[in-house]
Amino acid sequence: MAPTVLAGGTVVTVDADRRVLDPGAVLVADDTIVAVGPRDDIVADNPDADRIDLDDHVLLPGLVDSHGHAGHSLTKGLVDGRGDDWLDLVKRIYFHGSGTDFWAAESRLAALERLRAGVTTSLSYVGSMPRADDPKFAAAAATGYREFGLRHVVAVGPPDGLPVEATDPDTGTETTIDLDRAMATTEAVVDDLDGAAGGRIRVAVAPSSLVPEMDDDGQATDASVEQIRAVADLAEREGLPIHAHAYVGEVAAAADVDADILSERLSLAHCAGISSEEVALMAENGVAASTGPLTHAYAWDRFPVTEAMEQGVTVAVSTDGSAPDRSFDLLSQGRIAAQLQRSYHGDTSLLPAGRVLESMTVDAAAALGMADEVGSLAAGTRADVIAVDRRSAKLGPDLGADGAVPRVVNYADGGDVSFVMADGVVRLRDGEVVAPDAPGLETILDDAADAAQTALDRVDADDALDPHPDLWGSVRYGEGEEGTE
Template sequence: MARTVLVGGTVVTVDADRRVLDPGAVAVDGDAIVAVGPREQVLAEHPDADRIDLADHVLLPGLVDSHGHAGHSLTKNLADGAGDDWLDLVKEIYFEATGTPFWRAEGRLAALERLRAGVTTSLSYVGSMPRVDDPRFAAAAATGYREFGLRHVVAVGPPDGLPVDCADPEAGTETTVDLDRAMATTGAVVDDLHGNADGRIQVAVAPSSLVPEMDEAGNATEASVDQLRRVTEFAEREDLAIHAHAYEGEIAAADAADPEVLTERLSLAHCAGIDSEEVALMAENGVAASHGPLTHAYAWDRFPVVEAMEQGVTVAVSTDGSAPDRSFDLLSQGRIAAQLQRAHHGDTSLLPAGRVLEAMTVDAAAALGLGDEVGSLTPGKRADVVAIDRRSAKLGPHLDTGQTVPRLVNYADGGDVSFVMADGAVRLRDGAVVAPEAPTVEAVLDDAAAAAGTALDRVDAADALEPHPDLWGAVRYGE
C-alpha cells in the first residue's frame, strides 16, 4: 500500500502508452512509484495513504538535464559572455583559482536552481572540462545535490590538452595532470561517490572530448587512441556510462580507432557539425545525443536534430549549464530547440510538443543509462515527480486535456514549477524549498557570492564584471 498519494489535476505520465490522465493521481511508497491512474481509482486502492492536494496542477516526471557544467553558476555572464573571452577566463578560474569552498558553493547554487526548475536528475562536468587533479573537487561539487535530495551524475575523466596544470590556492599545491593522473582521479571519484545518497549520486566516465586530437586526415592521434581505449576499458570494468563532447569528425575517428566505444553506454554532447555518416554510426550503435539549443557550439555549427531523430538516435534536450548566457530552466529551452529546427528547415510542423517533452524526460533518462529508474511516471520507477501550477494567465484557460502537453511545452517554464518530489521525498512545496539537510537559500546565495568574488580576485579579473564596451549600440561584441 502507498504511503502518499499525489492527488493531481492532470497527470502526464510519459509512460509506454503516453497516458494523460485528467484527473489523475500518483501513489508513492518510500522512494518508488506504486500506482499511476485515474484519481478516484488510485484513491480507492490506497485509502489510508497521506494525500497531497495538487488538483490545480499538472503532474509530470522530474525533468532530466543530460549535460551541463559545474562552475557555471559562479561565472554567469562574466565579460558579458562574449565569444572566447568568457571561456578563456573561466578556464583560468576553474584550474588556477578554485578549491573545495568554490566547488561546494557553486554546486549548492546549481542544485538549488535546478530544483526550482523541476530538474530532478542532472549531469555536470566539474569545470569547463573535467578538473581531475584531486577527487575532493568532484565531491565538493556534488554536495548540494545530495543536500537538496536530487539525482546527479558527476562527469569526470581526462581533460583536453594533456598535460594540464592545476592549482589549489587553499592547499597551496600545484599539480600537472597527465592521462595516468586523470584516470587515477576518475577511479578515486568512482570509489568515493558512485552510489552515494541511496544511489542518487552516480558517476560517469567523461573525457572532455571523445577524440581530443586528430591529424590532418581526420584520424585520431596515438594519444587519443590510448585515451579512448583506457576510458572504454575502465567504463566496461566498472559498468559505468560514458559521456563526452563530440564535434565534426570525432565520431568517425572514434569508430576507426576503437569502435568498442560506440555503444549504448555512450552519450555525446553537442555533436555540432557531424555529418550523415556520423549520425548513422550513432543510430547503428545506440549512441545517444544531448543537444543544447542555446550553446555557443550550436551557434558555430548545427547538430542535425531532426535527421538524427528520424534515424532512431535517442536525442535529449539539455542546458549545457547556467553560463555564460543561459540557465538551468530546461522547460524553456525545450521550445527553443523546437523553434530552431523549424526555422532551419522552414517547416513549422517539426517536433511536436510530445516529442519535445520526451527529450527532456524519458529520452534524456535513457541517454544517461537511467531509463529504468526515471523519466516517466511508471510503477516501479523512482518517485521523481514535479507539478506545474496552471492557475496563471500564461497557462490558462484549461479547456481540454488534449491541450495539456502542448500548453506545457509552448508556454511553461521553470518559474511555474511549484512542487517537486525526488526519490519519494518532497523537496519543493508551494514554491518553497523543503530540504532539511540543505542550507538555507540565503546561505547558498551568500556563500556563492563570496566564493565567486574570491575566485575573481585571485585571477585579478574584477574588470570582467564591468559592462562590455560594446554593450550598447554595437551590432556585435568586438567591433
Template sequence: MIDLLLVHGTVITMDKDRRILQDGAVAINNGRIVAVDTTERLMGKFEAQKVLDCSHQCILPGLIDVHGHGGHSMFKTIAMENIDFWMPIMTNTYKHFVTDDFWYYEGKLSALERLKAGITTGVSVLGSMPRSDDPIFAINHAKAYAEVGVREVVCTGPCNPPWPHLFSRWVDGKRVTKEVTYEEVIKGAEAVIEALNHANHDKTRAFITPFVIVTSVDPSSPTSPARLYGLTEHDRYQAKKIREIARKYNTRIHSDAFGGMIHLAIQDKENALLGPDVHLQHCRGISFDEAKILAETGTNVSASPGFTQVHARTPIIELLELGATVAISTDGTSPSTSFDLFQAMRKTQFIHQAALRDEYYLPPGKLLEMVTIDAAKCIGWDDDLGSLEVGKKADVITVNLNQPHLTPEFMHVHRLVYQAVGNDVEHTIVDGKLIMEGRKVLNVDEGTILNDANEEARSTIKRAGLEKYMQPTKYFWGHARAYVDEKRYNEEDYDFTMQN
C-alpha cells in the first residue's frame, strides 16, 4: 500500500528524456516518487491510500522560484509612483520599522501565494538588502514557510558598506536602535545557517548571501568600464569571509551581480564568489567576456523579467549557448511582480525575442526547463527536485486544463507556457504530502493568513510613514505619462547608503 497515486493525467516528467506520458500516472510513497508510467500499468501494480483522478490535468514537477524577497509581499505596489526611490524607501523600512513578528506573518503570506501558484520551492532573500543583524527574522520566516508546507531557501548575509550600520528592533511597541558592526551581521548570518540549513526534514535550507558580490561599484545597475578601478580591501575581505562561511557550513552562496562585478570578482581568483556552488541573480548588463567567465567557472545564473531588462539585458541566450545553467526567477513580489512563474516565462521570452529581434529564441520547452530542472540545478538541489523521476522527492503539481483558455488539450507544454497562469494550479504536493487539493489549502487556514497579513501590513505602513507613497498623483487618471510633481522622498529622512 503506497501513500498516493495520481492517475489519468498528462505527465510532463522533465527527466533526461523529457518524456510526456498521455494518460500517465505518478506513484508516491514515504515522500518520494516510486514509479512514473501509464495509468493502466500503475493502477495494476499499486494500491494507494489516496488516489487523485487527474483527468484533464497536466502533472509536472513543482515549480522552483530561485530568487524572491522575504518582506516584499506586505508592500505590493507601494512607492510605484516614486520608483526611483523605491529601494531606499523599502530598505529603510526593513532596517527600522518592521517587528520580529512581521517576518512570520509575511512569510505565511509569501508561502501561501507561492503554494497557490504551483511553486513548491522558493528562495527568499530577507528584505531588499538582506538583514542578518539578528537570526530571529529568518527563523520566523522559515517557521511560516514550514507551517504552510512549502520548501524555502532562506538567504541572508551582509549588506553593503559603510559600516557600522544602524538597525532597529521593536520592543514592547518602542523602537530600539543599535549600531551594528560588519562582524555582528556575519555572526547573525552564521547563526541563521546553523539553525536552518537542512532543517524541517530538509525542507528548509539556508545560503550565505552578501547583497552583491562586489561592494565598491553600483549595487543595482551595471558599472561603466571607466569606473572599474579594481577590488577594494573590503571587497576582498568580504569574499574571503563568505567563502569561509560556505566551507564551514557546507552551504551555497547566493548573491546579486551586475555588469562589471564579474570582471572585478575574478581578479581575486582564490576567493571569487563564482563557481558551481554560487548562484547569481540578475547579471544585467554583463559583457560577453563576463558571460564567458560565468560559463567557464560553472557559476549558476538566474534572471527575472522586467523593465530594467530594456536598459541592460541579462544575456540569457548567450549564457545558454556558452553552456551556463540559467533559471527564470520572479524576484517577487514587490513593487509590481507576483510569484507567478507562468507569467515570468512568457515575459522572459518576449523581452529576449524583442531585444534580439528574433521570435524563435527561447522555445517553450526551454522555458519550462528554466523553472523546473534548471532551477533545481541553480540552487544545488537537482539530485532531489526538478523532475518526476523514481527516487526523487515527490514535489508535484497539477494544472487544470479543463478551462476555456487551456482547451483544446494538446501541445501541453505550449499550453502551459503560453496560456496558463498560477491560478490554474489545481493540486500541490510537497515531500509527498498533499497540501493543496482542488485549490483548497490543507495545512493552514487561508482566511486567517490573509487577515493577519492585512493587519500587520497596515500597522507597519503606519509605523514607517509609507502612506504618502500609496497616494496616486494628479496624473494617475486620464494622462499618458505620470508625474509626481511633489517631493515625497527626502534623503535626509532615511538611513540608507547605496554606495561607498
C-alpha cells in the first residue's frame, strides 16, 4: 500500500516536545506513523503518497479511555440510573441474564459510540465487575472492537463478594465462581484474546477491587491476601498490566500485603477518598490513576486529582463507561474533570487545557502501559489519528494555531470528530463510519434492543423501564418516602 499523508489543518502532536503545527501533516505507512511535520515539507517529500485533506480540522492523537465497563451500553438509563438500585439490577443482568448474544450486541454498540467520539483505545471490564465463570463472555465482549478495528483492553479477573453465583442462559448452566475459577477463566481469556486482531485486543488482569475485603483495622483479610497474590503472580508470569477499582484504604492495605504490586504495571480506577499517604505511595511506585468525573464514586468521595498530579502520579480522565447516566464522549468529560477541580479549590487557574488533553491521550496511554504505542502523534507510534472539524459555530471563529488546544478542550465534544484513523485504517471519514466488517447502524441498534429486552425478561425486570414516581417536580428520588419521616 502507498503511504498516506493526512494533511491538516492544525496538528496537535502531544509528542515529547508538545509541538503544535499549523499547517501540519502526518505521514502514515501501513499501521505506523512515519513522520509528523510542517504540511508543505511532508507533502513535498512524499509526492506519491495518497493524500487526505483535513485542512479545516484539528488533528489529534486518538483518544484513550483508560477505564470503562462492557454491558453499560445495554443497561444505560434503567431504573433512571439510580445508584445502588441500578447496580443491583445490572449485577443480576450480567451474572444471570446475559448470554454471548448480549455481550456481542453490547460490544458493537459500545465500539460504535467510542469510534464516533474519537476514542481509538479503550479498556472495559466485562460487566460492572468481571464476569469470570466462562471465557466466552469476554470473547463476545470484544466482538465490536474487532469489527470496527479499534484498540481495546479486555479487563477480567475476580469479582467482588466471592463466591458469586452465575447462570449461563445459553446452556442453563449454573456456576459458583470462587477465586480458583475466576483465575482459571482469566488465564483462559489471556490465552484466547491477548494479542488478537493484529495486536489490537489486549487483556488486563483486573480484579474488581484491589483489596475486596478489609478488617476493622484496615488490613486485608486472608481472602483478599490470597487474591492479591494470585493476581500479581498471573500478571508477572504473563507480562500483563493490572487494573482495579480502589477506594479509601485499599492502596495502603495492598502495600502491606505485597509492596511489589504497587508498580508501573498497576492502574487504579476512581481512588475515591484515598489519603495523602496513599497518593504518595502511588507516586513513589509509578501507580497510575484513572478518574471519571461523572461517576457515582466521585460524587460519594473525592479523588485528589490536582494533588496527585503535583506529586507525580499519572492521572488519566476516563468515562467509566456509558451508564447509568453518562456516555463514552471522553472529550466532554475532560473539561468537566477540570471544572470540578477548579470548583473544589476555588481556583480557575487549575488544569490548563494542554494538561487536560494529556490526561485523555498520552497520560491515559501510559496508565495502560501503551505510552510507546499510542496517545501521541510521533514517528514510530501506531497510526491512531482523529480530526475535529473546527468549521462550526461552536468552535469558531478560527483565530489560528495558538488557540487550537484550548478551543478543542473547552468547546469540542465527540460530535465534532469527523475523521478517525485506527491502526492506519480510516474508520470514520466526513462523519461516516467506514467498517465493512461490522454490521450497519440499524442492525446494531435492533440487535441491541433485542438483547437488552431479552436480558430484562430473563431476570424479570421489565419494571426497570417504568418512570419513577419522583421523575417530575421532586428534588430527589425517594422524596415521597422521606417526607413522611
